[in-house]
Amino acid sequence: MTTLDPETCARARMARDSRFDGRFFVAVRTTGIFCRPVCPARPPLERNVSYFSSAAEAAQAGYRPCLRCRPDAAPGSPAWGLVSTTVQRALQLMRSEREAVSVEELAARLGVSSRYLRRLFSEHLGASPLSIWQAERALFAYGLLRDTSLPVAEIAFAAGFGSLRRFNAVFRQVYQRTPTEVRREGNAVPLSRGSSVVRLQLAYRPPFDWGQLLAFFRPRALPGVEQVVDEIYQRSFSIDGQHGFLRVENESARNRLLVEVHGQVGASLYLINRRLRRLFDLDADTDEIEKVLRQDSLLDRQICRCPGTRLPGAWDPFEYALRAILGQQISVAAATTIAGRLVAQYGTLVPDEQGCEYRLFPTAEQLAEADFSGLGLTRKRAETLRTFVRAVLDGRVDFNEPDLEAWCTRVTALPGIGDWTAQYIAMRGLSMPDAFPASDLGILKALGEGQEKAKPKDALARAEMWRPWRAYGALLLWQSLNPEKQS
Known part of the structure; x- marks a missing residue:
């Protein structure tokens, strides 16, 4: 179990420091309730509290969630990213499935015993x-x-419970109250008849540089699928056969993103929530990351200019992997144009509620027989795409692989895919924080002196001090090349 420093926790909760929101939870023995460190209620005496690193631990110990500060709205615990590789992969598998997976099945997929x-x-x-x-x-x-x-009933299904009865039992066990009692206290605005819009609130720990995220996504927005309009990100999606469209904007005053999900996608809301948290890196522990990266003077200067940098993720690893392969040795603009052609040729056209149309990125199954002609690709690049799609379908490529080295070894074994592509897919498609495309021209230029670029081996050597956050170091280097675009 993660060890927490009581003195640090005590100072953070007394100051209601939002940087610690989600990093630990405060359980009050006299009331049997657990809270976030930012809870607005009067702080309890230190002798009456215990600290837990996750809401699940507090609930397991018999404490009820606070109805005022709502632990359900806390950012994810970054401490969980520091647990063993097996636990990381188990959590990833659990969160990637809509319904519960038995411990026995989970253990079998991980190659360990359930015990x-x-x-x-x-x-x-x-x-x-x-x-x-x-x-x-x-x-x-x-x-x-x-x-x-x-x-x-729809909420129970969205949360992954197979029956309303089971949901009611678990909910009452965790909250000591029924779902109906909680619903009566809610503040949701009733939907108009026929409306299929659901609004989600995704919390994060400040600082959070929303402007930099949008600046990164804007030139890479996939035509027909994604858009960045003003300060709003939007895209189409498909999960488990359900498709829709979503809009995301930042509410910085309350440290959260506001999401509108359009479409009949209630059963997929949990998975949508998880994907968005990864896409915008909402659970990053920026304090810990910056503490390591500030050891490098170049990164330290960039962090001072842009605190709260997050690692731009991907909505879907397969989608991003194809885009990374298309982007080999060409500009961002050219790669985005070709990816748009791929969507136009193979993606499904779907109308929305207002009669407008958008496209869905094609699945591996839809591309199984594709020849990728007419996209402006070389014959060799088209064959690389076909090989990669086949490898995904036959299981040679596993997007749930938690180990960076194992991922790169497996993917670079495919013809036409080198270390840059494997590392870049790991960095953005799989959100691996230590991925580092050392041969990237932008990185080599940022690390060079004057007009002289650094060498890949020198970039790798320098990045050793950035571990396990080399991906964030790479992002800061890219940002340093465009200081006039920094927010």
């Missing part, structure tokens, strides 16, 4: 896999009950 997996969870997270799953899904459902007008 060993339970022991790892107890050791690192202080709770069983089932308790973690139930606490996370109950917390997610609580937010939907308070903030949306979705029927309780």
Whole structure:
């Protein structure tokens, strides 16, 4: 289990320091309630509190979530990114499935025994896999009950419960209250008849540089799929056969993103929530990341200019992997244009509620027989795409691989894919924080002196001090090349 420093936690909760929101939770023994460190209620005496590194741990210990500060709205715990590789992969698999996966099935997919997996969870997270799953899904459902007008049965399904009865039992166990009681206290605006818009609120820890994220996404927005309009990001999506469209904007005064999800996609809301958190890197521990990167004077200067940098992720690893392959040895603008042609040729055209049309990025199954002609690709690049699609379909490429070295070894074994592509897919498509495309021209230019570019081996050597956050170092180097665009 993650060890917390009581003195640091005490200072943070007394100051209601938003930088610690989600990094730990405060349990009050006299009331049986646990809170976020930013809770507006009067702080309890130190002798009456205990600290937990996750909401699941607090719930497992028998504490009820606070109805005022709402632990369901806290950013994800960055401490969980520091647990063992096996636990990381287990959490990733649990969160990538809409419904619960049994411990036995989870262990089998990880290649370990169920007994060993339970022991790892107890050791690192202080709770069983089932308790973690139930606490996370109950917390997610609580937010939907308070903030949306979705029927309780639909919320239960969206949170991954197979039956309303099971959902009610787990929810009551975690919250000591029924879903209906929570719904009565909510502040959601009722939807108009026929409307299919759901609004989500995604919290983050400041600082958070929304402007830099949009500046990164804007020139890379995929025609027909993505748009960055003013300060709003929007895109189409498809999950488990359900498709829709979403809009995201920043509410900086309350440290959260506001999301509008359009379409009949209620059953996929949990997965949409997880993908958006990864896309915008909302659970990053910027304090810890910057502490390491500030050891390098060049990165230190860039952090001072742009605090709160986040690693731009990807909505879908497969989509991003194809875009990275298309982007080999050509400009961002050219790669985006070709990717737009791929969508126009193979993507599904879907009308929205207003009669407008958007496209969905094609799946691996849809591209199984594609020859990729007419996109402006060389014969060799088209063959690389076909090989990669086949490797995804036959399981040679696993987007749930948690180990950077293993991922790169497996992907570079495919013809036409080198280390730059493998690292870049890992960095953005899989959100691996230590990925580092050392041969990238932008990185070499930023690390060079005068007009002289650095060499890849020198870039790798210098980046050793940035571990395990080399991907953030790469991003800061790219930003340093365009100081006039910095927010």
